Amino acid sequence: xxxxxxxxxxxxxxxxxxxxxxxxxxxxxxxxxxxxxxxxxxxxxxxxxxxxxxxxxxxxxxxxxxxxxxxxxxxxxxxxxxxxxxxxxxxxxxxxxxxxxxxxxxxxxxxxxxxxxxxxxxxxxxxxxxxxxxxxxxxxxxxxxxxxxxxxxxxxxxxxxxxxxxxxxxxxxxxxxxxxxxxxxxxxxxxxxxxxxxxxxxxxxxxxxxxxxxxxxxxxxxxxxxxxxxxxxxxxxxxxxxxxxxxxxxxxxxxxxxxxxxxxxxxxxxxxxxxxxxxxxxxxxxxxxxxxxxxxxxxxxxxxxxxxxxxxxxxxxxxxxxxxxxxxxxx
Amino acid sequence: xxxxxxxxxxxxxxxxxxxxxxxxxxxxxxxxxxxxxxxxxxxxxxxxxxxxxxxxxxxxxxxxxxxxxxxxxxxxxxxxxxxxxxxxxxxxxxxxxxxxxxxxxxxxxxxxxxxxxxxxxxxxxxxxxxxxxxxxxxxxxxxxxxxxxxxxxxxxxxxxxxxxxxxxxxxxxxxxxxxxxxxxxxxxxxxxxxxxxxxxxxxxxxxxxxxxxxxxxxxxxxxxxxxxxxxxxxxxxxxxxxxxxxxxxxxxxxxxxxxxxxxxxxxxxxxxxxxxxxxxxxxxxxxxxxx
Numbered sequence: 175x176x177x178x179x180x181x182x183x184x185x186x187x188x189x190x191x192x193x194x195x196x197x198x199x200x201x202x203x204x205x206x207x208x209x210x211x212x213x214x215x216x217x218x219x220x221x222x223x224x225x226x227x228x229x230x231x232x233x234x235x236x237x238x239x240x241x242x243x244x245x246x247x248x249x250x251x252x253x254x255x256x257x258x259x260x261x262x263x264x265x266x267x268x269x270x271x272x273x274x275x276x277x278x279x280x281x282x283x284x285x286x287x288x289x290x291x292x293x294x295x296x297x298x299x300x301x302x303x304x305x306x307x308x309x310x311x312x313x314x315x316x317x318x319x320x321x322x323x324x325x326x327x328x329x330x331x332x333x334x335x336x337x338x339x340x341x342x343x344x345x346x347x348x349x350x351x352x353x354x355x356x357x358x359x360x361x362x363x364x365x366x367x368x369x370x371x372x373x374x375x376x377x378x379x380x381x382x383x384x385x386x387x388x389x390x391x392x393x394x395x396x397x398x399x400x401x402x403x404x405x406x407x408x409x410x411x412x413x414x415x416x417x418x419x420x421x422x423x424x425x426x427x428x429x430x431x432x433x434x435x436x437x438x439x440x441x442x443x444x445x446x447x448x449x450x451x452x453x454x455x456x457x458x459x460x461x462x463x464x465x466x467x468x469x470x471x472x473x474x475x476x477x478x479x480x481x482x483x484x485x486x487x488x489x490x491x492x493x494x495x496x497x498x499x500x501x502x503x504x505x
Numbered sequence: 506x507x508x509x510x511x512x513x514x515x516x517x518x519x520x521x522x523x524x525x526x527x528x529x530x531x532x533x534x535x536x537x538x539x540x541x542x543x544x545x546x547x548x549x550x551x552x553x554x555x556x557x558x559x560x561x562x563x564x565x566x567x568x569x570x571x572x573x574x575x576x577x578x579x580x581x582x583x584x585x586x587x588x589x590x591x592x593x594x595x596x597x598x599x600x601x602x603x604x605x606x607x608x609x610x611x612x613x614x615x616x617x618x619x620x621x622x623x624x625x626x627x628x629x630x631x632x633x634x635x636x637x638x639x640x641x642x643x644x645x646x647x648x649x650x651x652x653x654x655x656x657x658x659x660x661x662x663x664x665x666x667x668x669x670x671x672x673x674x675x676x677x678x679x680x681x682x683x684x685x686x687x688x689x690x691x692x693x694x695x696x697x698x699x700x701x702x703x704x705x706x707x708x709x710x711x712x713x714x715x716x717x718x719x720x721x722x723x724x725x726x727x728x729x730x731x732x733x734x735x736x737x738x739x740x741x742x743x744x745x746x747x748x749x750x751x752x753x754x755x756x757x758x759x760x761x762x763x764x765x766x767x768x769x770x771x772x773x774x775x776x777x778x779x780x781x782x783x784x785x786x787x788x789x790x791x792x793x794x795x796x
Contacts, residue, residue, distance in 0.1 A: 246617050248793045279617060285610045290524050298524070302517035302615045304509065344614060 198257075199224040199352050199384045200245060205254035207240050207408075214240040216408035217254070222401075224351075227378045227385045229395040229416075231487075232405035233495050238388040239281070241405075242356050246279050259352060278345030279354040283337055283361060288330030292321050292340050295329060296347055303348050315343040320369060334361030342373065346383075353377065355387040359394055367391075371398050396420070396487040406495040419490045426456040426463060429479040430470060439473050455483075457492050510619050514627025517615070522602055522631055532598030533639045536590045537646030544650035548657040573655040575648065576666030582647030583674050584753060586640040586681030587745065589717070592688050593710060598635045599689035600705035602628050604696035612793040621789050629686075629693070629781065636685040640678065676752045684745045687777040688713060694780035697787050716740050732761070737768040744772035 200222040207215040215237045222228050230238050243249045244256050247263050256263040259276055286295050296312045305311070316325045319339040324332070329340065338361060345353050358374065359367045375398055377383040389395050395402060396416055404412040412419065429452060430436050436454050440447040443466065447454040458466060460482070470477060523529060606612040616624060655662045666674075691709035699705070719727070720736070720743040729736040737744050747769040751761060 246613070248613055248616065277617070279613075281613055284614070287521065287525065287605060287609050287611065289527070290521070294520075294524050298517055298521045299614055301520055302513060303618055304513045 197224045198222060199259055200386065201257045202241070202244075203255045203257075205241070205244065205256055206252045207237070207244065207249070208252045213408050215244070215251070215254075218405070218408065218410055220403055220410055220413070222384075222386055222403075224384050225378070225382070226400035227374060227387065227398050229399035229402040230386065230388045230405065231392065231395060231402055231491055232388075235407070236405040236495070237408040238405060239356060240408075242279070242281055242354055242388065245354060246277075246281065248281075276348075276351045277354070278348055278350040278352070279356075280338075280341035280345045280358065281354075281356045283334055283357070284341035284344070285337070286329045286340070289328060291326050291328055292316065292332075292336075292343075293325045295340060296343060299344050300347050305348065311347070315347055318346070319343045319373065335363060335366045338362060338370070339366075342370070346377070349381075350383065352384045352386065355385065357389055358387055359389065359391060367394060374398050392486070392488045392491055402487070404491060404495065411495065412490070416487060420486060425483055426458060426466075427453050427479075427481045427483050428456055428470075428477065429453045430475050430477040432475070435473060435475055436470065439470055439475065443469060453479075507623075511623045511626060511630075514615075514619050514623045515630045518602065518627045518631040519634065521605075522598070522635065525601060528598050528601040529635075532595050532601075532635060533642050536588075536594050536639070537642040539590070540643065540646045541649050541653070544646075545653045545657070548654050552657050570660075572661045572663040573651055575651060575662060575664045576670055578647050578651035579644065579666065580670060580674050580677065580753065582644040583640075583677040583681060584749060585647065586643055586678060587684035587688075591639055591643060592685060592713065595636060595639055595685055595689060596692055596706050596709055598639075599632055599692035599709075600696065600702050602632055602635070603689075603693045604700070604702040604705040607696065607700035608702045616793050622785060625693070625697075625781075625785055625788055632689050632693075633682070633686050636682055636689070639685070640681060673753045677749065680745065680748055680752065683773055683777070684741075687741060687773055690777055690780035690784075694784045697784040697791070713742070716742050720746075732765050732768075734768060737765070737772045738775070741772050741776040744769035744776075748773070 198221045200220070202218050202220045205215050205218040205220075206213065214235075218237065218241065220241075230241065232238050240249070244251050245258055245263060290298065293312055293316065296315065297307055300307065300312065313322070313325075316322050319342050321336065321339050321343065324336060329337065332340070338358060342355065342358060345355065355374070359370050362370060371394060374385055374387065378385050378400075387395075387399070399416055401415050402413070402419065403410055427450070428436065428447075431452075433449060433452070433454060437447050437449065440454070440456060447456050449455075456466070463480070467477065467480065606615070612624075619627075652662065654660070688709065691712055692705045695708040696702070696705035699708075716739075720731075720740045723729075724731055724736060731743060732747075737747065747761070747765060751766055751769075
């Protein structure tokens with residue numbers, strides 16, 4: 175199924191690779207968080223540049239949400255330091271009004287008091303952030319996230335997608351310089367995902383907001399992000415421009431038989447092959463391919479065809495994390 | 506602590522709570538409404554029965570000649586501002602206010618900017634305002650009930666309210682306010698410890714009920730002196746009643762023993778501050794991402 179994915183060209187905004195990435199908006203140094211014996215973050219040192227859309231990827235348990243929660247001051251790190259927009263994050267807020275207004279966030283699917291309307295939620299949180307009630311500002315953000323018609327409906331009747339949109343509006347109500355979004359398209363239907371992608375891209379390109387997001391939807395990340403960090407087991411395993419990562423992450427499509435034997439050889443070699451029809455997709459660096467061919471031939475396997483196929487973020491992700499991501503289309 | 510940030514916390518909590526019509530109705534309006542309806546019903550039934558008995562006995566009714574003093578109604582309203590029904594129903598507002606952010610997982614939305622101390626203090630200030638609203642509503646209800654009494658029994662209305670009455674009114678009002686806020690502190694502590702709205706509602710109710718039992722028949726069973734340290738310190742309701750009796754004694758009686766009022770004041774202060782301090786200490790180290 176992987177080859178059926180229609181990958182659109184990565185949209186890289188003009189200037190995304192230049193001066194906007196010069197200064198870091200988030201920096202973590204040796205960040206560690208343990209829950210009992212589990213190390214959710216393991217000495218993570220990461221520098222997220224100002225400007226553009228930055229994706230944080232990783233399988234479940236990689237530490238993405240823990241990282242975001244530390245950045246937002248919701249939990250304390252066990253060790254290390256997190257610096258957001260030049261200031262060290264302190265749990266419970268630091269009373270730094272200016273810095274807090276410069277950052278917005280949405281962690282997982284947000285929930286709200288069900289008796290409030292979308293408009294009331296925005297007014298409430300504007301007040302909590304020290305903004306005077308400004309109907310025009312509230313209306314503008316409701317429109318931006320596509321909730322104008324539902325503005326005066328109670329949120330108890332909202333779908334997950336609508337809650338996500340409202341969560342994004344809340345993250346943006348203070349017109350911040352930095353927005354952290356955890357799974358912003360979770361629970362959305364395809365048109366909703368597309369609208370959210372357009373919105374996120376416009377935040378970076380039109381409004382100049384730095385967007386940091388985590389998502390399991392690698393295709394979406396590939397389409398919307400300029401740079402990504404791939405995390406696994408609390409550690410940073412890869413970081414860079416999406417275009418650069420893709421260039422290094424090609425896959426080999428092997429038509430060889432018997433397939434069971436091919437998969438067995440790959441398993442012995444520590445690789446994970448994915449069977450696709452009468453072929454096997456192998457994610458390996460290009461220089462290691464000849465050695466793989468020799469090993470297969472030595473095991474008496476007939477290779478009918480070996481072909482490098484287009485890479486995407488998913489293949490890079492699989493290589494770096496050793497996990498298999500099942501495409502959304504067949505989930 | 507920045508006053509601006511605390512003000513933002515108070516304003517946002519007040520805005521949110523006033524959008525919750527059910528919580529406001531049950532904690533502010535329900536008891537006064539019940540008091541008015543119950544009072545008018547009682548007066549009508551009493552009048553009917555009294556007239557019936559007077560007719561049977563052939564005795565003329567003389568009650569109509571006695572005036573109804575609205576000034577006294579004000580003092581009664583202030584004194585009853587922290588009655589059991591108000592305390593219990595105020596728990597609905599307190600639980601909503603103190604545990605709502607756990608229930609709806611909204612602490613993460615408001616905790617990034619403001620300090621945790623401000624978040625809690627903002628809620629406490631709004632609870633104080635809510636208690637004030639409930640007391641004003643009850644005072645109005647008390648006023649209406651008194652007027653209805655005069656109308657039902659065709660008695661004249663007067664308003665006698667001198668300086669002494671005004672002083673008693675202010676002191677009773679303040680005392681009732683302190684008692685409501687003190688009782689609601691149990692909801693704050695419970696909400697913070699358990700992250701549960703239901704626990705914030707029922708734990709203070711059970712504790713208050715147990716304390717009222719101990720303050721009644723329990724005192725004799727335990728062998729506690731009502732004016733002793735143990736009873737005063739462990740039973741804030743008893744301490745409240747002691748102070749209330751000192752301000753406006755129901756019946757003139759012997760002077761209270763030395764030091765009793767101090768014990769009562771210490772009791773109410775401790776029962777207010779210790780839960781608040783406990784909640785603040787716990788909340789400050791709480792992982793708010795696990796709501």
